[in-house]
C-alpha cells in the first residue's frame with residue numbers, strides 16, 4: 001500500500017529534536033520553474049514549519065540559513081544543499097530519480113537537505129556539505145546521522161561511459177558501486193556511492209540509514225524521469241529542527 005511519506009524510525013526523531021520525511025508520488029508537487037521561496041503549510045498553524053524550497057542546479061553549492069526566515073521570503077539563486085540551524089524551518093529538496101539526502105547533527109542541532117544526482121555526487125556534494133557543517137557549526141562528522149531516500153536504484157539505473165569515466169576519476173572504489181552491463185554501460189548504485197563518500201568524510205556506517213526503494217521500477221510509489229521521459233511532478237523530501245515554542 002503506497003503512502004504519501006516515508007520516514008525512517010531511527011533518524012531525526014522528535015526525541016532528538018528533529019523531524020523528517022521522504023515524499024512519494026502521492027505527495028508530489030507539479031514542476032513550476034523558478035519556484036524559490038519560504039512558505040507555510042496550508043493549516044497556518046504557527047507551530048508548523050516554514051518550508052524552504054529553492055531552485056536546484058545540479059551543482060554543489062549550499063544555502064546556509066542561520067537566521068529566522070519569514071513566510072513568503074524569496075531566495076534568488078540556485079542551490080542543491082540547504083542547511084539550517086533554525087528550529088521551525090523545514091529545508092526541502094525535490095527529486096525524481098536523483099538521491100534525496102538528509103543530515104542531522106543532534107549535538108550541534110543543524111540539519112541539511114541535499115539533492116544528489118550523479119553530477120552532484122561525483123562533484124562531492126555530500127562530503128562538501130558535511131565539511132560545511134563542520135566549518136560553520138562545529139559539527140563533528142561522527143555525530144552526524146544521515147538518511148538516504150528513494151532514488152533510481154542499482155537494479156535499473158544504467159549509465160554510460162562518460163559518467164563512468166568521471167566516477168573513476170574521483171572515486172577509487174568505483175567498482176564497488178557499479179555493475180557492468182557491457183563495455184560501455186553499467187548500472188550505478190548511486191545510494192551506495194553517496195554512502196561511501198559520507199563514510200570517507202568521517203560519518204559512521206551505523207548512523208547512515210537508506211530507504212531501499214527504486215523510483216524507476218516502483219511506479220505505484222514514485223515518479224521517475226527515466227521511466228516516464230517527461231517531468232510531470234517531483235517528490236519533496238525535507239528535514240527540520242523541531243521548534244520548542
Ligand SMILES: [Zn+2]
Nearest residue numbers: 155156214217
Ligand atoms: Zn529498479
